[in-house]
Amino acid sequence: MNKAKRKRLERKGWKVGGADEFLGLSPEESEYIELKLELSRSLRERREAQRLTQTDLAEQLGSSQSRVAKMEAGDPSVSIDLLIRSLFSLGATKRDLARIITASKKSKAA
């Protein structure tokens, strides 16, 4: 597992679509991280599509603006549970979730 490493990696830039085979991440770890990032991206998309500010969404969730920012940044301190509950709160259905999960782009790496 080695959570510390993953955290360090996530801290600094990631976003780089397709968190595959960077430094010794097992396939499971990669998939887990990719999944989180996909959920993060979707959350931002949905929020913006509804023209809500992070503060608006935070209020709706009973959370804080800073946590919403972290959610959207894919911060390691954010759980998938929270991301999913937030997406549901923005009206996403399970079907939407499924779509989000499968809609990953294989990166070509620069």
Place this chain on the structure above:
Amino acid sequence: MNKAKRKRLERKGWKVGGADEFLGLSPEESEYIELKLELSRSLRERREAQRLTQTDLAEQLGSSQSRVAKMEAGDPSVSIDLLIRSLFSLGATKRDLARIITASKKSKAA
């Protein structure tokens, strides 16, 4: 939200496929609970399909038999994160996950 209520409800029997509109659960709450139960069921299915005991899987995950039992029971103390990581560990892909999520059965209620 009211997590306490959900926990109480989850404690005693649930499994009753389709956790919908029982006692004042918001649609989001229902979807979240359903999702968790679907992941729980899938985990058990996959583990059994690979003919592993809970103890085997626990070892593979660096966890304990009791926690695996709780995962499969949809215990409220288990996060979606843990369920997903466990599924990945059993070889599930993101595509599999998506299938699991959408494969919910609408209950007819007795």
Place this chain on the structure above:
DNA sequence: TGACAATATATCATATCTGACATATTGTTT
């Protein structure tokens, strides 16, 4: 430029989750 709104980042006390352990229950084989 300054003033303002939105977003990002840091820290922290408390809440929640987790692995471990003990023990109970269930299921199978003899």
Place this chain on the structure above:
DNA sequence: AAACAATATGTCAGATATGATATATTGTCA
């Protein structure tokens, strides 16, 4: 029945996530 394997349930200390708060950064408009 006993003996055993697998699963379930309860508890708890330590780990992780959370909302709150403060502050920094970025963007936009006058």
